[in-house]
Amino acid sequence: TSIGTSPNRVGGLGRVTGRNEYVADIRLPGVLEARLVTLDCARARIISIDTSAALAVPGVRLVMTAADLPQPVPRFGPQFEDRPVIAVGETKYHGEPVAIVAAETKDAAEEAAGLVHVEYEELPAVFTIEAALDPAAPLVREPALRPNDRLAATNVLREHRIGWGDIDAATADVVVENTYTFPMVTHFAIEPHAFMAAPDGDGIAVWSTIQHPNWLQKVIAKVLDLPLSKVRVFAPDPGGGFGGKQHAKLEPLVAFAALRAGRPVRLVLSLEETFQAVRRAACEVRVRTGVDRDGSLRFEDITADYLIGAYADIADRVVGKGSYPAAGPYNVPAVRILARSVLSHTVPSTAFRGFGNPQVNWAVESNLDEAARAIGMDRLAIRLRNLAKKGDAFIPFDTPADGDWEQTVRRAAELIGWDAPLPPGHGRGLAVGIKSGPTTGLSYSTVRLLGDGSVVVLAGTSDMGQGARTVFAQIAAMELGAPLDWVTVVMGDTAIVPYDQQTSASRSTVLMGNSVLQACRSIQAQLRTMAARLHGLEESQVTVDRGVVRLPNRELSILEVLEPGLGALGGQLTGNGEVRKDAEPGHPLGGSAAFFEFNCTAVEAAVDMETGDVTLVRHVTVSDVGTALNPLQVTMQDEGAAIQGLGHTLMEHYIYDEKGRIRNLGAIDYRIPTSMDLPLELISEAVENEDGPGPYGSKGMSEGALLCVAPAVAAAVRDAAGVAIRDLPLTPERVWRALRDRPTA
Numbered sequence: 001t002s003i004g005t006s007p008n009r010v011g012g013l014g015r016v017t018g019r020n021e022y023v024a025d026i027r028l029p030g031v032l033e034a035r036l037v038t039l040d041c042a043r044a045r046i047i048s049i050d051t052s053a054a055l056a057v058p059g060v061r062l063v064m065t066a067a068d069l070p071q072p073v074p075r076f077g078p079q080f081e082d083r084p085v086i087a088v089g090e091t092k093y094h095g096e097p098v099a100i101v102a103a104e105t106k107d108a109a110e111e112a113a114g115l116v117h118v119e120y121e122e123l124p125a126v127f128t129i130e131a132a133l134d135p136a137a138p139l140v141r142e143p144a145l146r147p148n149d150r151l152a153a154t155n156v157l158r159e160h161r162i163g164w165g166d167i168d169a170a171t172a173d174v175v176v177e178n179t180y181t182f183p184m185v186t187h188f189a190i191e192p193h194a195f196m197a198a199p200d201g202d203g204i205a206v207w208s209t210i211q212h213p214n215w216l217q218k219v220i221a222k223v224l225d226l227p228l229s230k231v232r233v234f235a236p237d238p239g240g241g242f243g244g245k246q247h248a249k250l251e252p253l254v255a256f257a258a259l260r261a262g263r264p265v266r267l268v269l270s271l272e273e274t275f276q277a278v279r280r281a282a283c284e285v286r287v288r289t290g291v292d293r294d295g296s297l298r299f300e301d302i303t304a305d306y307l308i309g310a311y312a313d314i315a316d317r318v319v320g321k322g323s324y325p326a327a328g329p330y331n332v333p334a335v336r337i338l339a340r341s342v343l344s345h346t347v348p349s350t351a352f353r354g355f356g357n358p359q360v361n362w363a364v365e366s367n368l369d370e371a372a373r374a375i376g377m378d379r380l381a382i383r384l385r386n387l388a389k390k391g392d393a394f395i396p397f398d399t400p401a402d403g404d405w406e407q408t409v410r411r412a413a414e415l416i417g418w419d420a421p422l423p424p425g426h427g428r429g430l431a432v433g434i435k436s437g438p439t440t441g442l443s444y445s446t447v448r449l450l451g452d453g454s455v456v457v458l459a460g461t462s463d464m465g466q467g468a469r470t471v472f473a474q475i476a477a478m479e480l481g482a483p484l485d486w487v488t489v490v491m492g493d494t495a496i497v498p499y500d501q502q503t504s505a506s507r508s509t510v511l512m513g514n515s516v517l518q519a520c521r522s523i524q525a526q527l528r529t530m531a532a533r534l535h536g537l538e539e540s541q542v543t544v545d546r547g548v549v550r551l552p553n554r555e556l557s558i559l560e561v562l563e564p565g566l567g568a569l570g571g572q573l574t575g576n577g578e579v580r581k582d583a584e585p586g587h588p589l590g591g592s593a594a595f596f597e598f599n600c601t602a603v604e605a606a607v608d609m610e611t612g613d614v615t616l617v618r619h620v621t622v623s624d625v626g627t628a629l630n631p632l633q634v635t636m637q638d639e640g641a642a643i644q645g646l647g648h649t650l651m652e653h654y655i656y657d658e659k660g661r662i663r664n665l666g667a668i669d670y671r672i673p674t675s676m677d678l679p680l681e682l683i684s685e686a687v688e689n690e691d692g693p694g695p696y697g698s699k700g701m702s703e704g705a706l707l708c709v710a711p712a713v714a715a716a717v718r719d720a721a722g723v724a725i726r727d728l729p730l731t732p733e734r735v736w737r738a739l740r741d742r743p744t745a
Contacts, residue, residue, distance in 0.1 A: 001478060038097055042091070057108055060103040095275075096310070097250070160341075167301055174293070177288045185647060187244035219252065246503075302323070302335075303339075357703075403598055411622050426605065441501055446575070466702055480524075511594070518579065522577070623638055625698065637702035642682065645705070651672070652729060
């Protein structure tokens with residue numbers, strides 16, 4: 001069996017040897033190299049753009065501004081079509097392009113970009129939640145672009161309200177109220193964002209590091225006014241995405257440039273430029289937690305303001321879906337959640353591993369710790385007392401709890417040694433996190449069983465390191481009796497592979513995995529018919545299961561049926577799969593959760609009382625996964641998420657100056673976790689009860705282990721040092737200042 005084992009990753013050798021071809025590695029004949037022209041401030045009125053000096057540079061073939069595009073300049077976006085292909089009239093954030101230069105060489109393009117003269121007037125701008133919400137603040141989006149919107153005269157793009165019970169009538173023995181902040185961080189994928197476009201007959205071909213090739217195809221078709229059949233998107237496996245490569249960013253601009261030049265145009269962003277392209281939303285969360293003396297939660301009253309940036313991208317969906325389970329995986333009688341998407345003159349935010357949940361989870365779990373302390377209750381015990389049991393409708397109008405989550409929590413507590421004595425300066429923290437899985441979805445697949453028993457799987461999913469190719473190959477090998485290395489998985493070309501809605505929300509194993517399973521079982525049905533014909537039997541007398549054809553008196557391999565069944569003419573068997581999760585009218589998110597990602601993280605930390613430095617002595621992460629189809633990949637995803645979560649917890653944050661310029665662009669001034677920052681001991685486990693909706697009882701995973709890193713680490717610091725810090729990241733300076741300023745007895 002291939003399921004439940006950890007074979008070598010499909011395509012893994014190419015990744016580790018450098019043979020994988022990423023978008024930035026592809027150079028078409030005659031391709032022009034492109035560079036962007038940006039302004040040295042966030043918001044400015046564009047008075048004029050003089051391109052003459054740039055056009056005089058040898059090798060320059062194109063300098064394009066908004067004036068060279070169809071008028072009005074097309075806009076695009078996954079939720080609101082608010083982002084122009086290039087800045088029109090004014091820039092909205094530091095790094096927004098006002099022109100694009102294409103030349104025969106990178107050097108010529110770079111030189112010419114520096115010679116484009118832009119006359120501009122710097123305008124007042126807002127960079128923080130407080131400034132954006134000020135009634136006198138300049139508006140980020142023009143009210144004319146928000147017709148019939150009661151919030152059009154504000155910087156609040158949208159409000160999301162969710163709740164149940166009567167929060168105003170709710171009472172509790174103790175009420176704990178605090179405000180928490182979460183920083184603006186970037187995805188920092190190893191592969192830079194890269195884009196290329198080329199005229200393709202009477203259409204266009206686009207290469208992108210995109211996670212959603214079919215979605216990009218629709219965007220390009222619309223802005224260029226082309227039918228979908230005339231837009232081909234190539235999406236080689238991305239070298240990391242984490243949500244930052246879900247939706248179109250600069251692809252429409254590059255496509256227009258290629259059509260105008262009549263040649264391929266290629267744009268590869270530097271790491272610094274990616275900071276100006278995508279980020280996670282910053283957030284301020286105010287939490288009122290009501291709890292009785294026995295530890296019973298009585299209410300949660302939560303207000304979360306997410307700073308989403310200059311354009312909506314998918315950020316408002318992040319706000320709505322991320323805040324929806326804000327009260328956590330607990331049975332709480334009364335809940336009120338208000339989450340607001342706040343526009344600002346900063347880099348547009350987008351999806352990021354966890355999709356809005358880490359921001360609010362940080363606050364709510366931290367506040368629960370404070371509530372436990374206020375009533376003198378053990379922090380593990382208060383969670384176990386309120387944790388939803390399997391089948392509980394902890395969110396009354398959504399999918400009931402789909403796991404035995406107490407198992408996960410108790411195992412994490414056991415692995416961290418919750419009750420064991422600690423040396424001075426050490427503390428423990430524990431937190432749980434939950435994320436709603438996909439609420440809608442559509443995945444098609446095609447599987448071909450070839451004449452020699454080998455298999456081709458065609459799927460529109462992107463494999464950005466999560467191992468989708470491997471899991472799909474494992475499913476096909478299991479169901480069709482082929483050795484794993486006889487299975488080829490084809491992805492990344494909209495002209496070849498069937499439609500997949502998107503690669504996000506940890507959906508691929510469940511939705512596309514079920515689609516591949518369905519396609520394989522369609523082939524099994526054809527084999528059953530073939531075997532019955534060959535052996536003069538009724539189809540009801542034949543079964544095909546996991547690579548074996550069973551007749552009344554013997555068993556055959558699939559190849560022993562396939563070869564004689566196809567005969568001298570050869571051929572193949574083809575199966576198609578379709579898995580659809582339709583919208584549910586009236587549901588706050590448009591649909592209930594296909595599954596929940598649930599994780600418990602426990603941490604032991606040591607705090608240096610002189611410097612504020614935090615050392616993670618042990619980091620435990622336990623996830624409820626249903627079935628680990630590939631245990632090693634599950635471990636790798638959980639450990640990767642755990643370490644990524646340490647970034648926003650301990651060090652990562654954007655720094656802006658008074659002009660709205662990001663001052664810590666790039667790897668030198670913006671810190672991410674390195675080998676020097678890893679926990680001294682990292683333990684990850686999975687709870688498997690085969691209770692998921694995916695193939696063989698699996699659930700989606702890979703985001704859960706990031707959700708609750710921050711509250712677990714902060715709780716350990718609080719336990720060790722006696723100070724509660726409510727602003728991330730927990731830098732040594734911030735911890736040191738908290739220690740210095742704590743009240744003395």
